[in-house]
Amino acid sequence: MPKSPEISKSVLSQFDTVLEIDKEGKYVGSFENREGKFHSHLAPVPGQPLDHIFGESFSPNRSGSNEEHFSRVIRSKSPDQCFYFTKSKTGENLSFYVSLNLEESTNKRLLFIHLIPLQTIISAKDDLNLAVSDQIHESEEKFRKTFYNSAIGIALVSTTGNWLEVNAAIPKMLGYTDEELKSLTFQDITHPEDLNGDLELLNQTLAGEINSYRLEKRYIHKDGKTVHALLSVALVRSSSGEAKFFVSQLIDITQTKFLIQDLERKNLLLEATSSDLEKKIDQLQEFNRIVAHNLRASIGNVVSLVAFLKDKNLSPDPEEVIGLLEESSKAVLENLENLQKVIEVRANRGVEFEELQIDQVMQSVLKTLSGKIKTSHAKIQIDFQIKNLLYPRVYLESILFNLLDNSLKYTKPGIPPEITVTTLKKNDKTYLSVKDNGIGINLKLYGDQIFKYKKVFHRGFDSNGVGLFMTKNQIETFGGSIQVESKPHEGSIFTVAFV
Numbered sequence: 476m477p478k479s480p481e482i483s484k485s486v487l488s489q490f491d492t493v494l495e496i497d498k499e500g501k502y503v504g505s506f507e508n509r510e511g512k513f514h515s516h517l518a519p520v521p522g523q524p525l526d527h528i529f530g531e532s533f534s535p536n537r538s539g540s541n542e543e544h545f546s547r548v549i550r551s552k553s554p555d556q557c558f559y560f561t562k563s564k565t566g567e568n569l570s571f572y573v574s575l576n577l578e579e580s581t582n583k584r585l586l587f588i589h590l591i592p593l594q595t596i597i598s599a600k601d602d603l604n605l606a607v608s609d610q611i612h613e614s615e616e617k618f619r620k621t622f623y624n625s626a627i628g629i630a631l632v633s634t635t636g637n638w639l640e641v642n643a644a645i646p647k648m649l650g651y652t653d654e655e656l657k658s659l660t661f662q663d664i665t666h667p668e669d670l671n672g673d674l675e676l677l678n679q680t681l682a683g684e685i686n687s688y689r690l691e692k693r694y695i696h697k698d699g700k701t702v703h704a705l706l707s708v709a710l711v712r713s714s715s716g717e718a719k720f721f722v723s724q725l726i727d728i729t730q731t732k733f734l735i736q737d738l739e740r741k742n743l744l745l746e747a748t749s750s751d752l753e754k755k756i757d758q759l760q761e762f763n764r765i766v767a768h769n770l771r772a773s774i775g776n777v778v779s780l781v782a783f784l785k786d787k788n789l790s791p792d793p794e795e796v797i798g799l800l801e802e803s804s805k806a807v808l809e810n811l812e813n814l815q816k817v818i819e820v821r822a823n824r825g826v827e828f829e830e831l832q833i834d835q836v837m838q839s840v841l842k843t844l845s846g847k848i849k850t851s852h853a854k855i856q857i858d859f860q861i862k863n864l865l866y867p868r869v870y871l872e873s874i875l876f877n878l879l880d881n882s883l884k885y886t887k888p889g890i891p892p893e894i895t896v897t898t899l900k901k902n903d904k905t906y907l908s909v910k911d912n913g914i915g916i917n918l919k920l921y922g923d924q925i926f927k928y929k930k931v932f933h934r935g936f937d938s939n940g941v942g943l944f945m946t947k948n949q950i951e952t953f954g955g956s957i958q959v960e961s962k963p964h965e966g967s968i969f970t971v972a973f974v
Contacts, residue, residue, distance in 0.1 A: 628725035636660035650697030666693035
């Protein structure tokens, strides 16, 4: 307050009463007749000390007398606040919250007093409490409606995992009654494979590292089936930061998961069908090439020889022509027989599958090839991690025979063949591989021709180029595949994947 004889009305309007006092602290009068609440309840008399004005029954809520209170304000010129209790002029019990502030101007000492009846404070507090109570009630009502009427599952879960409260959607989703759920923890009905991930996020939330989390998890229904759910969890803390409980929201996505899985299965089937169709197109093209090239060439050769034999001007040697005709006829028959075998393979989709012991089938093939194995001094190692295979026996024997026969045939001069036959499981498929140390194949030159009909890549060997062609057709008949890894002079690895 500036030390000026003039006090603005705006300043005066902020106080209930402004008392003018002398140097001894005695009441002189009210400044500009500002009597307010002070004068309506008390009857100050000019010349009286302030403690007499308030009366003996009026006492502050702190240690010390009334006089000390006012004297301290007058002496220190520092603002002060107190609660006072007294009687009004009519004998009514009064209680006030009193704020005192002393200011001095050139010729005046003014005590600014602001009084608030405690009843006013209490009423204001009651009004505030009522308003807060109404807001809390409104919020609780909104939460209650949201909680119990929600189509998705909502639950209150303790920090240890107990179900405290659940809405109707959760029992419907999980098959338990409210009472049954409240006797369980969420850990009890969580799929074992999903529990650790959930608990890890829960502990991070309790530790204050995260405020909430969301994950896809599986629950075990009361009847034992799996329920897929999208879980959202938020932690509720007290005003002091203590963890109280979790609010969990569960959305049943089981049907969605089934639809996705069904779509994935159909996509796989479509891919398999597309792949099978591509294989059939390749096979038809290969058959067309066999008919157009091999059969046509052989038959054309027969026609030419017959014409040559009929030509009287050429005087052909009948025995020589007949010999050539015999060779061409054999070639035609051989090609027809090979085509018939391929067609038979393709037609035998209904052939009987057996639970085969691969080692037994292998021993049967080794007996058939025992002569070649002995004369070549071959070393054959067997490592069957997978012992059994559901497959047609005649086809598995044929596959093993052709692959082993090639490894025994295409060898380096003077070096005994070393062959390793293995089986293993990977990505739900059984694999059979035959590895050798033979002469190998230049895949850069012949990679796209390895499994073609009548393709021969090494001269000087007893080969007709049919074995691998037949093997590939046998394998693909039942959805399998065959791959080759090879380098010249380093050997080859043929790997069969069985579906």
